[in-house]
Amino acid sequence: MKDVLIITNYYPPETGAASNRIFHLAEGLQQRNFNVSILTPLPNYPQGRIFEPYRGKFKHTSKEKNITIHRLWIYASNSKNKFLRLLAMVSYSFSLVWYFCFNKIPKKVIIQSPPLLVAFTALFFLRSKNRKLILNVSDLWPLAGLELGVFKESFGYKLLQRVESFNYKNANLILGQSEEIITHIKSQLPDKQTFLYRNFPNFETPPPIPKREFTNGKFKIVYAGLLGVAQGIYKLCKELNYSNIQLHIYGAGAEQKMIEGLIKSNNDLDIVYHGEVPREILHKELIKYDITIIPLLNRIYGSVPSKIFEYAYLGLPMIYFGGGEGDDIIKTYRLGWVADVGNYNHLNKIINQISTNQLVYDYKCKIQSEAFKSFNLDKQLNKLILEV
Incomplete structure (x- = not known):
């Protein structure tokens, strides 16, 4: 085994796209004859507090689905204070260095980015001609931060930007995870070996x-999903026209209290907030709805939710x-409707044009069939292992 x-x-047990993506990657490699181990902080996201079973520990090691997971200490925080968020990243970087000093590191290492500083720490300390370092870029930082106003x-x-460039070079x-990310990297390093690795799902x-009815x-x-600043759900709640829709919200995050307050003080807004539910339960709930919305407050280059x-x-x-x-994917595979990002008048116009006759069983089956054919994780993993 490699x-x-x-x-x-x-x-996991952290929730969200990032943890799911890495879990499916780890599980897929393990099923393809790789001996996989994970280095990750003690679980804390998105609450910004270490989860109850792990509190008071400096390190925790477990074996789950034949994958060895080393959870390291971190100063956990989801504060909007930039210094505290930086401190959280730096604390995990120190834990990584400590781990590198006292443990044997395999010849193949996959490093998630962002956070940039964590990726920089791993790449800086693990550089070796005898080691293959694979950088998994899910968002283009610091460019995404600039577009978000961070x-x-x-x-x-x-x-x-210099840290980002160092990471790519090494x-x-x-x-x-997107064509835009690949294009961005190739614009800096035309000869760099790259691989489009989409965040395809894997569940029943x-x-x-x-x-x-x-x-x-x-x-x-x-x-x-996440009720964070980038998603802009609080603004979405205020801007939607509720004449022919009812909005249901699942999730947690920085805007949660604001959204709850908005619903409580505005009875005319037809919104139901359900809180945060486990992913396996969420899927059973989601299929009861007619349509879903995937918003971003601003267009983020490289991002494909x-x-x-x-x-x-x-x-x-x-x-x-x-x-x-994301616009192109929705249009190409006929998965729904596209509204101009940030244009709430256009969004309401699109919603008003949607007929209940369009939201039929046959259309939903066509979407699902297209997904099984075009967004296949197993096919993607089989191509990836040829590169790894």
Whole structure:
């Protein structure tokens, strides 16, 4: 068996696209005759506190599904304070260095980025002609931070650009989850070996529900995911026209209290907040809805929300409100409707044009069938192991 180490900031029992992506990668490699081990912080995301079973521990090692998981100490925080968030990244970087000093590291290492500083630490300390370092880039930092308003074009931003460039140069192979990420990397390093590795799902898919009655002519739109600044769900709640829709929300995050307060103080907004539920339960709930919405507050170059592929597997029609490459995927595979990112008038216009006659069982089955054919994780993994 080939040994491979995966270094990541996120891993189950943490929830979200990042932890799911790495878990499916680890599981897929293990099933293809790789001896997989994971280096990750003690679970803390998205609450910003170490999960109850792991509190008071400096390190925790376990074996789950034949994968060895080393969980290292981190100063956990989800604060909006930039210093505290930086401290959290640096603390995990120190834990990584400590681990590197006292443990044998395999010849193949997969490193998740972002966070940039964590990836930099791993690449800097593990550089070796005899070791293959594979960088898995899921978002383009610091560029994404600039587009989100997290950074300004200052000395700090330029420093992070140099860190980004160092990471790309010192990786032997770069996995990018979008064509835009690959293009960005190739613009800096034309000869760098790259591989398009989409965040395809892997779960038991329930069949679409054949028929649902529409109450008062309204159809039900659902959002499920992180209630963070980038998603802009609080603004979405305020801007939607509820004349023919009811909005249902699942998830947790920085905007949760604001959304709960908005619902409580505005009875005219037809919104139902369900809180956070486990993923396996969420899938059974999602197929009860007519349509889902995938929003981003601003277009983020390189970003393709993994929800696109997950919801396609559920046969759930989508309204995509994020711009960029996601628009093209929705249109190419006929997965739903696209509204201009940031243009809430256009979004409401698109919603008003959707007929309940379009949200039929046959359409949902076509979406699911397309997903099984075009977003196949096993086929993608079989191609990847030839590169690794």
